[in-house]
Amino acid sequence: MLEFEDIGPNPGRSFEELWYASPDLSKSDGRSRRPHVKLQEEAIDMRASRSLLVGVLLLVVLFSPTIAESGAYKPTAELMEVPVIEVIDGDTIRVKLGWLEEEVRYIGVDTPEDSKELVECYGPEATEKNEELLDQGGSGSSAALKKGTTMVGYWDMSIWIPRVIRW
């Protein structure tokens, strides 16, 4: 019988779990049903160090005179507009944050894989659609990004939600 009391607030799936679930580490506990969950503590450690780095990184971005003068980067409380450099797949883009480039993963959705390693059904279509949506404003789109709370790419960046704005 199930005990629903057990089902409460939980770390859930995080990108740390997905990305740091290396087979070697999971072998350390053969009984583990979900090895990546066991890696949570380690993932948090890694996140802490990365948070620091990214904190510094964001400060640099925020106070950079180059960006402020260019007008391309307009931070508001939550929303900022940044140029899209590249569409990586259906749910991932690369954007320019000042002189830095960062990968941004859309929250809440998952498009089929479309990478060198794996192409899933509808993966290429999703990539194309993403490009099309971002290009609606004409060539050289920018995305308005909204800060979220989990990590993106291999950095502990926030998740941002893009919407299309004419660049």
Next chain:
Amino acid sequence: MVNKELLSQGYAILMTITPNYKYRQEFKELAKEAWQQGKGLWSACRVEQILSPDEVESNVEQYLGKIVQVQYEVARIGTYKGMVFLNAREDYKGHFVAVIYPDDLAADFCKSGLDISQLKGEEIRVEGKLELYEAADYEQPEIVVEAPWQVELVDG
């Protein structure tokens, strides 16, 4: 919002990762509509034939990444850290499973009228993207259930 367009036009499935809850209910509605209307991948990647766990397990390569409907009697309900597994076999390792993450359970299933704790021995049909879960010593096909509409109780 690009996220919403991708969902409502059937280019993406749901994936809610803690703690990004803000748009979750909205996103779930969009995904449900896209599924009902057979938009995008919900038609293009859908296997019309209803499959048994055996058929899935012996043709994993063929069905991986596709939207499949798997019908089976729940042999075991497993829990681990709040996750719920609707297993197709008592000996669950290496066999098809529907996985429900705790956030989704808490948010939706408890109030959807589908009492998951009562599903043992019941015939259900689960629809979703077929993925391969790789554990240290085995791998198995699974569907991650993000919303109650993916699980249907089959009569008789």
